[in-house]
Amino acid sequence: MSGERQLAEIAAAAARLVVEEGAEYAAAKQRAARDLGRRGGRAVELPGNEQLEDAVREHIALFCADEQPGELDALRQLARRWMQRLAGFRPHLAGAVWRGTATRRSAIHLDLYCDDPKAAQIELINAGVDFDSAQIDPPGRSGREPLQVLSLADRVPGWPEPVTLHLTLHDHDDLRGALRPDARGRTWRGDLAGLERLLGEEHR
Numbered sequence: 001m002s003g004e005r006q007l008a009e010i011a012a013a014a015a016r017l018v019v020e021e022g023a024e025y026a027a028a029k030q031r032a033a034r035d036l037g038r039r040g041g042r043a044v045e046l047p048g049n050e051q052l053e054d055a056v057r058e059h060i061a062l063f064c065a066d067e068q069p070g071e072l073d074a075l076r077q078l079a080r081r082w083m084q085r086l087a088g089f090r091p092h093l094a095g096a097v098w099r100g101t102a103t104r105r106s107a108i109h110l111d112l113y114c115d116d117p118k119a120a121q122i123e124l125i126n127a128g129v130d131f132d133s134a135q136i137d138p139p140g141r142s143g144r145e146p147l148q149v150l151s152l153a154d155r156v157p158g159w160p161e162p163v164t165l166h167l168t169l170h171d172h173d174d175l176r177g178a179l180r181p182d183a184r185g186r187t188w189r190g191d192l193a194g195l196e197r198l199l200g201e202e203h204r
Contacts, residue, residue: 003045008055010036011047015055018096019064022105025049050182056101064103071104072097073202074156076195078163079108082154083192086123086167089114092178094189100198104156107164111178111189117148117169124150136168 013032017023023031029046047055060068075097083091095109096102112120124131130153135146148169153162170178179187190198 007045007047007051010044011052011055012059014047014052015059018052018056018101019059019103020105022103022107024107025052028052050184053099053101056096060101060103068103069202072100072102073199074159075102075104075106075108075163076199076202078154078156079110079165080192080195080199082108082110082165083195086110086112086120087192088123089120090172090175090191092175092189092191093195098189098195098198099186104159104161104163107166109166109168111168111170113170113172113175113178115172117171120167120169121148121150124152131167 010029010032013036014023014025014028017028017031018025029052033044033046076093079093079097083093089112092111092113093109094111096106097108102108114120121131121133131150132152134149134151136149137146150167150169152165152167154165155162178189181187187194
């Protein structure tokens with residue numbers, strides 16, 4: 001099998017995991033490669049995020065084109081409420097909800113750019129919001145402290161399952177590179193004003 005065909009096959013399998021199970025991109029690619037038997041004791045090239053996103057859009061168009069726009073709108077409305085609530089921490093929406101590929105199984109990812117990251121935790125505690133805390137060490141941060149991620153749940157009216165929100169706490173200085181575009185010129189995240197524009201476009 002050619003390299004391009006193998007990448008496309010992994011991307012298609014990973015896209016199904018993303019759409020139908022709400023898997024994150026990195027985990028979906030690893031699992032898809034493993035499930036398709038590409039590991040075999042040796043490293044295998046994985047598709048990039050842009051290729052996987054293309055496959056996700058194709059999967060949505062084929063299998064859930066009717067319901068996905070409404071689900072995306074509901075998640076963006078919920079994200080807007082939290083961005084308004086956390087406005088003092090410069091929230092930016094990222095992930096599938098920002099990029100337009102989210103379904104009701106998707107988590108909402110908010111990046112907070114804080115003068116004092118602990119202040120966001122204190123605000124949630126004072127508001128009585130239950131959350132779990134974890135640390136992540138994403139690529140490109142060698143030699144720096146891991147990032148804190150606060151995970152909580154909220155609901156969309158009428159949905160049986162809660163929606164997970166992940167709040168990643170960044171230093172304020174990290175905001176300078178936050179809006180760097182992908183290879184196609186699209187940003188990976190946007191602020192509240194950007195989200196308002198997307199919601200306005202959806203409701204025209």
